[in-house]
Amino acid sequence: MKQSMTLIPTLREIPADAEVKSHQLLLKAGFMRQNASGVYSFLPLGKRVLQKVENIVREEMDGADAVELLMPALQQAELWQESGRWYTYGPELMRLRDRNDREFALGATHEEVITSLVRDEVKSYKKLPLTLYQIQTKFRDEKRPRFGLLRGREFIMKDAYSFHSSKESLDEVYKKLFQAYSNVFSRCGLNFRAVIADSGAMGGKDTHEFMVLSDIGEDTIAYSDTSNYAANIEMAPIVMEYKRSSEALKEMDKVKTENQKTIEEVAGFLEVSHENLIKSLLFKVDDQYVLVLVRGDHEVNDVKLKNLLEAGSVELASAEETKTVLSCPVGSLGPVSVTEVRIVADHAVEAVVNGVCGANEEHYHFINVNPGRDFNVEQYADLRFIKEGDPSPDGSGTIVFAKGIEVGHVFKLGTRYSEAMNATYLDENGKSQPMIMGCYGIGVSRTVAAVAEQYNDENGLVWPANIAPYQLHLIAVNMKDETQAQLANELYKELQGERFEILFDDRQERPGVKFADSDLIGLPLRITVGKKASEGIVEVKVRKTGEVTEVNRSELAGTLASMLKSI
RNA sequence: CGGGAUAUAGCUCAGCUUGGCAGAGCACUAGCAUGGGGUGCUAGGGGUCGCAGGUUCAAUUCCUGUUAUCCCGACCA
Numbered sequence: 001m002k003q004s005m006t007l008i009p010t011l012r013e014i015p016a017d018a019e020v021k022s023h024q025l026l027l028k029a030g031f032m033r034q035n036a037s038g039v040y041s042f043l044p045l046g047k048r049v050l051q052k053v054e055n056i057v058r059e060e061m062d063g064a065d066a067v068e069l070l071m072p073a074l075q076q077a078e079l080w081q082e083s084g085r086w087y088t089y090g091p092e093l094m095r096l097r098d099r100n101d102r103e104f105a106l107g108a109t110h111e112e113v114i115t116s117l118v119r120d121e122v123k124s125y126k127k128l129p130l131t132l133y134q135i136q137t138k139f140r141d142e143k144r145p146r147f148g149l150l151r152g153r154e155f156i157m158k159d160a161y162s163f164h165s166s167k168e169s170l171d172e173v174y175k176k177l178f179q180a181y182s183n184v185f186s187r188c189g190l191n192f193r194a195v196i197a198d199s200g201a202m203g204g205k206d207t208h209e210f211m212v213l214s215d216i217g218e219d220t221i222a223y224s225d226t227s228n229y230a231a232n233i234e235m236a237p238i239v240m241e242y243k244r245s246s247e248a249l250k251e252m253d254k255v256k257t258e259n260q261k262t263i264e265e266v267a268g269f270l271e272v273s274h275e276n277l278i279k280s281l282l283f284k285v286d287d288q289y290v291l292v293l294v295r296g297d298h299e300v301n302d303v304k305l306k307n308l309l310e311a312g313s314v315e316l317a318s319a320e321e322t323k324t325v326l327s328c329p330v331g332s333l334g335p336v337s338v339t340e341v342r343i344v345a346d347h348a349v350e351a352v353v354n355g356v357c358g359a360n361e362e363h364y365h366f367i368n369v370n371p372g373r374d375f376n377v378e379q380y381a382d383l384r385f386i387k388e389g390d391p392s393p394d395g396s397g398t399i400v401f402a403k404g405i406e407v408g409h410v411f412k413l414g415t416r417y418s419e420a421m422n423a424t425y426l427d428e429n430g431k432s433q434p435m436i437m438g439c440y441g442i443g444v445s446r447t448v449a450a451v452a453e454q455y456n457d458e459n460g461l462v463w464p465a466n467i468a469p470y471q472l473h474l475i476a477v478n479m480k481d482e483t484q485a486q487l488a489n490e491l492y493k494e495l496q497g498e499r500f501e502i503l504f505d506d507r508q509e510r511p512g513v514k515f516a517d518s519d520l521i522g523l524p525l526r527i528t529v530g531k532k533a534s535e536g537i538v539e540v541k542v543r544k545t546g547e548v549t550e551v552n553r554s555e556l557a558g559t560l561a562s563m564l565k566s567i
Numbered sequence: 568c569g570g571g572a573u574a575u576a577g578c579u580c581a582g583c584u585u586g587g588c589a590g591a592g593c594a595c596u597a598g599c600a601u602g603g604g605g606u607g608c609u610a611g612g613g614g615u616c617g618c619a620g621g622u623u624c625a626a627u628u629c630c631u632g633u634u635a636u637c638c639c640g641a642c643c644a
Contacts (some may be wrong), residue, residue, distance in 0.1 A: 012593055013579045013606070017637055037636065085644080092643075109644070143568070143642055151643090218643090315641085411644085439644090478602050512604040519604090530603060539603095 001470070003505045006044050009033075010517050020216050022452035023148030023507050025461050027522045031469075033510035038145025038153035042445075045521065049448050050156065056137050056466065057158045057442055060180040064173075066131040066160050071113045072135055077103035079112040085418045093304075094139045106139035111417050111439060112311070114161045118435070119423035125165040128425060128435070129173055133160035135444060147216065149449035150405060162442040163418075165425060170412055170436050177440050181210055181408045184442065188451055189464030190407070195221050196231035197409065198303050207411045210442075211404030212450040221404045226397030233401070234303040236386040237393050242351035250354050250368040252336075259363045262330025263296045266365060270356060273297075278349055278357040278369065280333040282317040282325060282341070285309050289317060289325050293335055293345035293377065295352065298384040302556070308344070308381050326360060334358035335375040336366055346383040407447045413437040420494050461522030462544050465567050470503040471524040472560065477511045477530040488529040491553065498557045519543070524567055525560060540566060542567065 007031040017034070018024040026032050031046035042050055058068065080086035080093070084106075094106040107113070114132060122130060138157045143512065145153050160177065164170040172434045178194065183374050185192045190212050197209040209232060211221055222322065223230035260269040267274050277296025283305065284291055306314040322330050325340060334357035335343050354368045371377060418424065418434040427433050448467075455462045466472060472495065476488035492504045503523060505514050518526055528539040536553045544567060551559050 009577085011578060016573090016580090017577070019638075034636095090642095111644085122618080140643085144638095144640090146637085344629045413644095416644095480602075510604085510606060511602065512606075517605085528603080565642095 001044075001503050003503060004507050008045055008517075008521070009043070009507045010520055012392065018148065020150070020453065021456055022150065022449040025146060025456055025520075026449065026452055029461055029522070032149070034148075036153075036353050038142060038151065040149060040154075043561075045469040046448070049451075049463070049467055050445065052467040052469070053188060053444055053447050054156075054158070057135065057184055057444065060183045060187075061133050061160065061177075062156070062197060063183075064131070064176045064180040066162075066177070066180075068131045068134060069132050070134050070136065070563050071107070071110050071117070072458050073107045073111055073139070075105050075107050075110075076279050077105060079116055079421075080105055083112050083115075083417055085112070090319075092140050092142065094141050095250060107136070108138055108140045109441075110134070110159055111161065111437075112313045112421070115417045115421045115423050115437070118163055119160075119418075119421060122163065122435075123425055125425050125427050125433075128163055128165045129147045129169045131160060131162040131173055133440075147449070149445045150216075150453075151218075152445065155443065156445040158442040158444055158510075162438040162440070163423075164436040164438070165427060165433065167436060170438050171206075174410060174412060174438055176514055178208065178410055181410060181440070181442065185210055185212070185407065185447075187466050188447060189455065189466060190447070190450060191454060192407065193223065193230045193402075193404065195223070195404070196235050198234050198307075202361065209404075209406050210408030210410075212407050212447075212454065213402050214405050214450065214453050215393075215403050216453065217403035217405045219404045219406055221402045222399050223402065224392035224394065224397035225239075227392060227394055229392050229394040229396070231393070233385055234301060236399065238347070238382045238384065238386055238390065239393050239395070240391050242465045245353045247353050249370050249373065252366055252370070252374050254359055255367055255555050256363060257332075258363045260363075260365070261329075266356065267296060270365070272356055272368065277353065278334070278352060278371075278386060280335055280358055282322045282330075282333065283314055284316050284317045284321065285311045289321070289341045291326075291333070291335060291338060291341050291343045292383060293343065294384050295346065295348040296356075298346060298348060299385070300346075301383060301385045304381070305344075308379075308383065328360040328451045329357070329362050332358040332360060332362050332364060334360055334366060334369075335377070336360070336369065338375070342378050344379045344381060344383065345371070345377040347380050348384065349377070350380050392549065398492050405446065405453070406443070407450055408440075408442045410440045413439050456522070459516075460520035463522050463524060465524045465564050468522070468524050470473070470501040470523050471525065471564055472500050472502040473518050473521065473526045474502055475514050475518060475526060475528050476506065477528060479506060479508050481533070484529050484533045485563075487533045487538075487553070491527065491529065491556065495560070498561075500557075500560065504534070525563060527556070529559075 010030045011028045014024045015027050018027055032040045032042050034040050092106050096104050135158045139154055142153050145151055162173045192210055192212045195211050196210045197207045208286050218231040222233045222236040260266045263277055274297035279296050281292050283292050292300050302314045319330050350371055356365055356367050357369050359366050386399055388401050392399055415434040423435050425430045476484045479485050495502050524543055526541040537550050539548055540551050541548045
């Protein structure tokens, strides 16, 4: 493609709205433009990268015996009502009405559509398993879109759904797609981990998220420093045992702790360690309030709490609610003599000896509190977030944290949708059974941003060869110099003939402008036609390393081919 | 949804405190020079100062409302 014929609006300055590297560079290098919050146009370069990623996804999915189809983005409300999600999905589902006042949704995901399709078309165990996928635009009215393509309201996703007559078959396809996903992200050049994730109320024991390691990631990954264990921090179970100190139990006492509210303040004021404190938090669990206790140096894990109580929603009660329910400000909460609400506690609390907790009275705490003696707990469970330094749940090594961007998710759905929507098949005995399902997503546009996030330097983007919008950037230093212009034009045609993907900067621009734009766009190899054009010699520069070689035009195609292979 | 901030040319931003014809740099157009890392000079084009209302002889500037965008938090099958 000649640069004079396409649209690559590079910017000299970074738009003020862009915060993270990938967002800034994709805008600056002219790959995309924002339309509304979380809504973007892909310009020609952006579109090409997107297509590269899509094609890798297609190859790997097809290789795993998944078949592509395309479902509507515009979906009738009835389907969502059938699964129940019309009422539970919330405002994140974009809803609209047609001219006849019928209700629709813009697809946030496609479980309903695919389940209804397969229900109608597949009736026999002989047609199973079946794995279908699509690459499509999804709509989610995010509360807070941010970071450019990383969290948009309209984005491109590959979603796949598998249907089975047995758990074993689901396991098999899950494993195959897990491998396909690893291949996709490896081929995109990403540094990623597959981590154990939350399966939530959907049940099913296996679900993994594919996380690209990045400081701007919105999820925290807890992984072992020695084994390959990795889990979303929400999920990592605590395996350590808490030893009770052998200290003699002392008499409980109420002490004045004027204006000491936080764990930090109270521990400092009473000169005790955080581990000796019992932190009490009031949660609203569905319609009930529950007092949750963890040790002062620990944090409540709301996902574990939610799973333990089999709740639909779990949120911290507000200060006002707390005051109403326990008639006490949040800084002085404690479990002693509390009968109004259920009390659950993390295992670590059970081992606290002569601890400190709020006295349910402003400015007062209890000291020498002992669980069992001074207050009762309905249930002890694993309720806290894992910490760095904790033993790894798989028994080998200790836990370290990293931030991750979720780019893929594989999930064993089970029969949640097939049962709700009556997607059944007849088994070998002629008996009707609900189909067992799996679902598998890849955030395609998010993957593009994740790569941009990992591959850049101070001069701009540095695309891995596999997904670069073009492989080669051909530059004529001076298009007014006839020798240079002619050689560049000839090389452009020759290299195209050799099936290279090539962007030719044929603009009448200053060399400095061309070089700067070239670095910014970040194609893997740059061919510069300059002073030595008359001798048939050009320069080849590797974007990533900056390494430059002079090459005779007769050897150019061969040299480029082998260089592309090596990067 | 709670808290904070911003909105003036395609981009980055001044001007507003103290009301009086709309500004700069970059980008764009034309010309001349230049031609290996965002070049120089000259001459131009481009804005309903987010929108609506109010105060005023006069509002980009003051007041009220509203919308959009960004940030922090909560949320995220």
